[in-house]
Amino acid sequence: MASASRYAPRAGTLASTACIALAFPPVEWWPLIWFGLAPWLYALGRCRSLGEAIWQGFWLNLLLGFAAVFWVAYAVPRYLGVSVLAGVLAVCLHALVHQLQLPIFAGAWWAARRAAAPQSFVNLCGLALLYTGIDWATPKLFQDTFGLMLHGSPALRQLAAIGGTPVLTFLVLLVNLGIVAIAHTFATRAREGTALTRSMAVWAVWLLLPLAACYALGAHEYARVTRAIASPERVVQVGLVQGNVDEALRSRWARGDAEAAKASLATYLRATNELLDAASKPDLVVWPETSYPGIFRKPENDAQLMLNVAFDREIAARGTPRVFGGYDREDRRDRRVLRNALYFVEPFPGQARHELSPMQVYHKEILFPIGEYFPLLDEATVRRWLPGAAHLARGEGARVYTLTLGSGESIRLGPAICYEDLFARHTAELANLGAELLLNVSNDSWFGDYGAARLHLIAATFRSVETGLPQLRATNSGYSGLVLPNGEVRAATRYGESVAKTIPVPILAPQPTLRSHLGDWFGPLSLALGLLVLSPRMSEALRLETRG
Numbered sequence: 001m002a003s004a005s006r007y008a009p010r011a012g013t014l015a016s017t018a019c020i021a022l023a024f025p026p027v028e029w030w031p032l033i034w035f036g037l038a039p040w041l042y043a044l045g046r047c048r049s050l051g052e053a054i055w056q057g058f059w060l061n062l063l064l065g066f067a068a069v070f071w072v073a074y075a076v077p078r079y080l081g082v083s084v085l086a087g088v089l090a091v092c093l094h095a096l097v098h099q100l101q102l103p104i105f106a107g108a109w110w111a112a113r114r115a116a117a118p119q120s121f122v123n124l125c126g127l128a129l130l131y132t133g134i135d136w137a138t139p140k141l142f143q144d145t146f147g148l149m150l151h152g153s154p155a156l157r158q159l160a161a162i163g164g165t166p167v168l169t170f171l172v173l174l175v176n177l178g179i180v181a182i183a184h185t186f187a188t189r190a191r192e193g194t195a196l197t198r199s200m201a202v203w204a205v206w207l208l209l210p211l212a213a214c215y216a217l218g219a220h221e222y223a224r225v226t227r228a229i230a231s232p233e234r235v236v237q238v239g240l241v242q243g244n245v246d247e248a249l250r251s252r253w254a255r256g257d258a259e260a261a262k263a264s265l266a267t268y269l270r271a272t273n274e275l276l277d278a279a280s281k282p283d284l285v286v287w288p289e290t291s292y293p294g295i296f297r298k299p300e301n302d303a304q305l306m307l308n309v310a311f312d313r314e315i316a317a318r319g320t321p322r323v324f325g326g327y328d329r330e331d332r333r334d335r336r337v338l339r340n341a342l343y344f345v346e347p348f349p350g351q352a353r354h355e356l357s358p359m360q361v362y363h364k365e366i367l368f369p370i371g372e373y374f375p376l377l378d379e380a381t382v383r384r385w386l387p388g389a390a391h392l393a394r395g396e397g398a399r400v401y402t403l404t405l406g407s408g409e410s411i412r413l414g415p416a417i418c419y420e421d422l423f424a425r426h427t428a429e430l431a432n433l434g435a436e437l438l439l440n441v442s443n444d445s446w447f448g449d450y451g452a453a454r455l456h457l458i459a460a461t462f463r464s465v466e467t468g469l470p471q472l473r474a475t476n477s478g479y480s481g482l483v484l485p486n487g488e489v490r491a492a493t494r495y496g497e498s499v500a501k502t503i504p505v506p507i508l509a510p511q512p513t514l515r516s517h518l519g520d521w522f523g524p525l526s527l528a529l530g531l532l533v534l535s536p537r538m539s540e541a542l543r544l545e546t547r548g
Contacts, residue, residue, distance in 0.1 A: 006052050009059040012043030016060060021067035023149045025454035033149040037176040042183065044109050057106025064102075065095025069142070071450040078247060079371055079446040094141065101138040105131045112534050121206040124181060126533030128173040132166050133527020136520070141369065143422040144455065146172045151458045155218035157487045158225065160465045161513040162217075163522030164424050170526060171214060178207040225468070225486045225511065232506030236411060236437070238472055239275040239282030239320075240491070242480045243267045243291060244498040247445055253293040258303035261293035265307065268324075269314065271500035276318050282502045283405035285322050288476045289340070289418050289441040292326035296343055297359070300329075313353050320406045321346045325417065325441045328361055330393075337393045340364040340372065342415050342441060344401050360403075363395025364417040366426060372419075398429035411436055411507070414469070418442040421460050421471075424520065431467035431516045436507050438464060438471035438483075445477035449495040453479055461487045468511030472503070485511060 019036030022029045040060050047053040072094050076087040108130055112123065135145055147168030150156045159167045245264050252260035272285050292311070299305035315322055321344070328341035344360040351357065367373045372392045401413050414435025420426050421440045430438060440460060444453040457479045464471040464483045471483040478495035482503050491503045515521075 006048070007055040009063065010043040010046075010056060012039035012041075013056050013059050013063070016040035017063040017067055020064060020146070024068045024144075025451035025458070026449070028454065030149040030152040033146055033172055034175050035179055037146070037173070038179045038183075041109065041176060041180045044106055045113055045180065045184070047110055050107055050110055053106045053110035054103045057103030060106075061097075061099045061102040062095050065098030066091065068451070069094060069098060071447050071452045074450060075447045075452065081251075099138075099140070101131070101134045104134050104138070108134075108534065122533065124174060124177045126530050127177055128170050128530075129526040130530025130534055131173045132170040133523060133525075133530050135169055136166050136523025137527060142455070143459065145169045148455075148458055148462065151461055151487065153218075154222050154487060155215050157462070157465060158218040158222040159214060160462050161221060161225075161468065161485075161515055164466055164515050164520060165462055166520075166522040166526060170522075171211065175207065175211065182207075222486050228508050228511060229470075229484055229486060229506055232508050234409070234507050236284065236405065236407075236409070236505045236507055237280065237282045237502050238505050239272065239285040239500065239502050240472065240474050240480055241268055241271045241275070241285065241287050241291075241500045242475060242478060242493050242498065243271065243288070244445075244477050244496060245291075250290075250293075258307075261303070261307060264291075264293045265311065267498070269311075271498065272322075273318075275500050275502055276320055278502065280502060281406065282320065283407045283409070284403070284411075285320055286439065286441070286472060286474045287322070287324035288474045288480075289325035289342075289443045290327065291324050291441075291476065292343070294327060295329045295338075296326045296341075297356075298329045312356060315345055315357055316347050316351050316353055316355060319347050319349075319351070321403055323403075323413070323439065323441075325443075328363060338391070339393050339395060340367070340417055342417055342439075344403050344413070346404055348404075360401050362399060362401065362415045362417075364392070364420060365395040365397050366420045366423055367392055367394060368419045398426055398433065400430060400433040400435045413437055413439045415439045415441070416463075418444075421463050422456070424463065424466055424515070427463040427467050427469075428516045428519060431469055431513075435467075435469060437505060438467065438469050440471060440473045441475070442473065443476040449478075453477070453495055457481075457489070461489065466513060466515040468508070468513045468516070470505055470508070472505060 016037055016039045019032045019039070023032040023036055040056065043056055044053050047056060070091060073087040073091040076082060076090040077084050109127060112127060145165055147165040150168045150172065156168060156171065245267055249260050249264055253264055268287050268291055275282055275285060294304055294307070297308055299308050323342065323344050325342050328339045330337040330339070340363070342362040345357045347357040374391065398414070401415065402410050403413055404410050412435050414427070414430030414433065414437065416426055416430070416438065418441070427438055442456065444456055447453055457473070460471060460473055461483050464485050465487045468485045470485060473480050473483060478493050478497065481492035482490045482505060484490065485508065491501055493499050
């Protein structure tokens, strides 16, 4: 019994779980992240074996999976059409692999501490770099990392333009490791009865100087980008519609209910006409992901044909370009292929009511696992077991689309559909292809207002910081708005409201960033440097563990 208790979650692990969960949405007390890991790290230092340390890492991974991502249990039944029990099972399975970098790092931390001599700043930097590298290399469903929680600091979040969110994760780990090192030094000196003043001063300098330097660099970049935002090359008026269409209605039109499809589309048409009838008419109107109820311009029955024709004629009559999400179909010899699509439709001057407007289509490349594709299973099997799941095909990759606005000017749009804006590489490709405005369309209503939608918005803010580009987010239920390259969100909507607004979007002179230019460089470099600094010590610890 005593042996088993050694592998149970310790008080420090439980305390860190609480702090980190509170730092993330929906509570979002983000400053807790600066010391949220310290209790867990302290608990690791008291482990007597490598196995005990790895177990504490696994427990933190598991408990955070329940405490910080509990909304998976709510979303799965709504999205996939399965029972509540299946949703609970889904959150349990996800919790097992939520943050697998934690047990990996726990073993490395324990080994490095066992073999190392007295604490040193080099060791701490090595550990922080190693965690950052392991975190970068470990797959995650939602691409979440502790560095995201520094979004609340304008100066520090601007560092993402240099090395992406891994830079911020490194700072979080360095401070948490430093707190534990200071506590260890304090306890050691107190036991020995030696003076604490010099030791505390040395540690304060080692920790505060790099943090102050990073803050100063970030503040300088933030001020520079903010000045550029205040003096844009031009301003484009973009109409944004957040329809807040009920998921029950969406599910009905997805099953072929023609009246539900009409009702859903009517919600967006009414809001759009309000914008277009206003005194200051937008140059472009953007709707969210799958806001068009079905497959645009490829009707599969008479009801869909009538809806297509009426919508096409409405766009031609209003004369304002429209961007909206829907589905696209490709009929192959052996099967029908569906894709999650974003449509760019451009009516032209003098267009007859019956003429089709020119159209471009983007197909989503990065699909959400299980929700949009299920590896190794065919569509019939997926539909039988998961009625709400889609079985979609991947798109062609990142592309930039040139659209002629209602004002006659053109704009280069870089689209990302929902899940894609969690991936920095996707938006970096768009920036390198010459996008002037990032465009993200999403639907997070499946998750409810329990943290997922806010986490999605927070991740999206870093995509603008990393690329130096403004970003327009149009979501079905929230949170929508304009994200600026300094991470600020303007014209933000609340969750669960129906709203239509015209937003002035500043189009800036090219703002190339180191993150876009060099790609994902900080994560792999951190892994290499961390291993270089700590490998000799970890190898020695493992030899000692084997002999013991």
